[in-house]
Amino acid sequence: MQLTIIKPSVLSTIQDMGRWAYLSQAVPVSGPMDSLSARLANIALGNTEEAPVIEFTYGAAGFKVDTPAVIAYAGEGAILKFGNQLLPANRPIFIPVDSIISLQNSSRGSRTYLAIVGGFDVPTVLNSYSTYLPAQIGGVNGRALQTGDVLTSKENLTALNKVLINSLSGEHIAYPNWSVSKSAMGLQNTNVIRVMAGPETSWFDSSSVDRMLTSGFILSQQSNRMGYRLKGPVIERINTSELLSTAVTMGTIQVSGNGELILLMADCQTTGGYPRIAQVASVDLPLCGQLKPGDQIFFKQISQAEAEMLYIEREQNLQKLAATLHARFL
Amino acid sequence: MQTLREYFPQLIVYPLNEKAITLQFGNTISANLLTQVTTVNQLILENPFPGLVTTVPAYSTLTVYYNPLKVYQSDLDGLYCFQKVSNCILSLNIPNSQKKITAQPPVIIPVCYGGEFGPDLEEVAAMHKLSVEAVIDIHSTAIYTVYMLGFVPGFAYLGGMDKTLASPRKATPRASVPAGSVGIAGEQTGVYPLQTPGGWQIIGRTPLSMFDATRTQPSLLKAGDRVQFEHISAREFKNYQAT
Numbered sequence: 001m002q003l004t005i006i007k008p009s010v011l012s013t014i015q016d017m018g019r020w021a022y023l024s025q026a027v028p029v030s031g032p033m034d035s036l037s038a039r040l041a042n043i044a045l046g047n048t049e050e051a052p053v054i055e056f057t058y059g060a061a062g063f064k065v066d067t068p069a070v071i072a073y074a075g076e077g078a079i080l081k082f083g084n085q086l087l088p089a090n091r092p093i094f095i096p097v098d099s100i101i102s103l104q105n106s107s108r109g110s111r112t113y114l115a116i117v118g119g120f121d122v123p124t125v126l127n128s129y130s131t132y133l134p135a136q137i138g139g140v141n142g143r144a145l146q147t148g149d150v151l152t153s154k155e156n157l158t159a160l161n162k163v164l165i166n167s168l169s170g171e172h173i174a175y176p177n178w179s180v181s182k183s184a185m186g187l188q189n190t191n192v193i194r195v196m197a198g199p200e201t202s203w204f205d206s207s208s209v210d211r212m213l214t215s216g217f218i219l220s221q222q223s224n225r226m227g228y229r230l231k232g233p234v235i236e237r238i239n240t241s242e243l244l245s246t247a248v249t250m251g252t253i254q255v256s257g258n259g260e261l262i263l264l265m266a267d268c269q270t271t272g273g274y275p276r277i278a279q280v281a282s283v284d285l286p287l288c289g290q291l292k293p294g295d296q297i298f299f300k301q302i303s304q305a306e307a308e309m310l311y312i313e314r315e316q317n318l319q320k321l322a323a324t325l326h327a328r329f330l
Numbered sequence: 331m332q333t334l335r336e337y338f339p340q341l342i343v344y345p346l347n348e349k350a351i352t353l354q355f356g357n358t359i360s361a362n363l364l365t366q367v368t369t370v371n372q373l374i375l376e377n378p379f380p381g382l383v384t385t386v387p388a389y390s391t392l393t394v395y396y397n398p399l400k401v402y403q404s405d406l407d408g409l410y411c412f413q414k415v416s417n418c419i420l421s422l423n424i425p426n427s428q429k430k431i432t433a434q435p436p437v438i439i440p441v442c443y444g445g446e447f448g449p450d451l452e453e454v455a456a457m458h459k460l461s462v463e464a465v466i467d468i469h470s471t472a473i474y475t476v477y478m479l480g481f482v483p484g485f486a487y488l489g490g491m492d493k494t495l496a497s498p499r500k501a502t503p504r505a506s507v508p509a510g511s512v513g514i515a516g517e518q519t520g521v522y523p524l525q526t527p528g529g530w531q532i533i534g535r536t537p538l539s540m541f542d543a544t545r546t547q548p549s550l551l552k553a554g555d556r557v558q559f560e561h562i563s564a565r566e567f568k569n570y571q572a573t
Contacts, residue, residue: 020383020384023384023386025547025552026481026484135482196345245478245480247346247386247391249350279347304348304412305410311398312399
């Protein structure tokens with residue numbers, strides 16, 4: 001299967017579940033900003049977890065299907081349309097040859113994930129398909145997608161891929177009446193982000209920590225795949241020691257020299273030297289990945305044990321979802 | 331034989347998130363801590379527990395990433411993943427006869443100092459009332475140690491610069507510093523692996539690729555390596571690039 005990018009969005013890149021093997025050489029993880037949506041798009045098609053997808057940032061994008069194709073999309077950045085026909089998210093969709101599909105901006109979020117049966121066929125770089133622009137590695141020649149890029153799907157298909165292709169293929173756009181939805185994963189659209197205490201929380205004045213947990217913070221324009229600068233009350237330090245550079249990860253909330261919060265995201269550095277006041281619970285990172293400049297968020301503290309239980313529950317739900325589809329069709 | 335817990339009674343262990351645990355050996359930059367972090371890193375990588383993903387050594391910490399679902403489903407001792415992983419790591423046995431780390435010869439990094447490659451060399455020399463030659467001599471005589479990698483792919487934090495060369499960062503960072511640029515910031519020196527914005531005083535450039543995704547080990551340097559800079563001419567620089 002093959003498609004051609006007619007118009008890329010502000011930023012469109014190929015991503016998989018991340019480049020984990022070279023962190024000790026300071027190569028960032030990368031991967032989707034909203035990994036839950038990326039995974040749901042793959043699950044809806046019966047793809048493997050590793051299948052590379054396209055991450056579109058906002059809409060105003062489009063592609064042409066050069067061969068009959070079965071795709072799925074998930075996320076909050078855009079709605080897919082064929083002419084005036086809305087294409088539903090979170091389920092496999094058969095698209096006939098030569099159809100032009102557009103991505104129309106959605107106000108609900110910022111990122112949309114497009115999966116194709118088998119996954120997009122790009123080479124692995126350092127054990128991952130993910131695009132990391134600063135080092136120009138992964139995806140399509142280490143760069144963002146451009147008009148005219150031709151993307152094909154891998155030929156190695158799963159049994160479920162084949163069943164879905166056979167059941168949907170025809171002359172017209174076709175999709176089933178079931179879907180794999182985010183709400184079934186226990187994730188509500190909310191602006192309350194759950195966090196755990198960070199390793200350096202005690203470096204901050206307790207009233208500052210209280211303010212962080214009670215005030216709203218607004219995503220600034222200086223926000224990208226590496227991280228978000230958050231505007232809100234200034235966070236004051238009582239311990240002014242220098243933190244020796246140490247590991248940071250997606251969801252780490254650092255406090256910069258001027259008391260501003262920085263929320264690290266998918267392309268963040270492997271290590272950092274700003275004190276870490278909090279850490280976003282992994283289950284809520286997909287919410288963060290859908291934020292856009294101007295959005296307001298609040299933080300709510302939970303314990304490490306609670307965050308871990310929520311994580312295990314989410315992973316088990318995703319496994320069950322994939323197993324349910326297999327049981328239904330195979 | 332002693333366990334990690336017995337061997338490092340001062341060790342602090344904390345969760346980074348649900349997928350990573352950090353072991354903190356101290357909070358200074360020292361050769362002793364570098365050895366401890368390197369030794370324990372090797373021990374964990376040679377005795378992987380179920381669900382181990384990767385490790386990130388830093389100055390005084392070692393962070394261990396894991397797959398929580400695999401750890402949860404494993405029979406490691408503990409209620410939560412954090413406990414399971416920390417119990418497992420802390421009960422690893424430190425071998426009595428620790429492998430003697432034989433000092434490898436330093437990695438030689440050729441550098442063309444000054445001129446278009448090192449636009450701040452004269453400023454740095456003037457700052458310290460030294461000749462340009464003296465700065466080059468001091469910088470290329472020392473043997474440096476790679477303490478950790480971070481910041482961008484392949485960036486090595488080097489220790490061991492002669493303090494007479496310590497220089498403040500540039501008041502206004504450059505929008506773009508070419509890959510291979512050798513810089514000084516405070517008491518640190520280092521090489522930019524990628525073209526990035528940067529505020530370091532740039533005194534030279536190496537023709538070597540500090541990071542190349544097509545190599546088996548993409549980063550030229552790794553934690554624990556020793557490094558020496560070798561003064562080369564602009565012509566030798568061009569020859570290096572040609573080969």
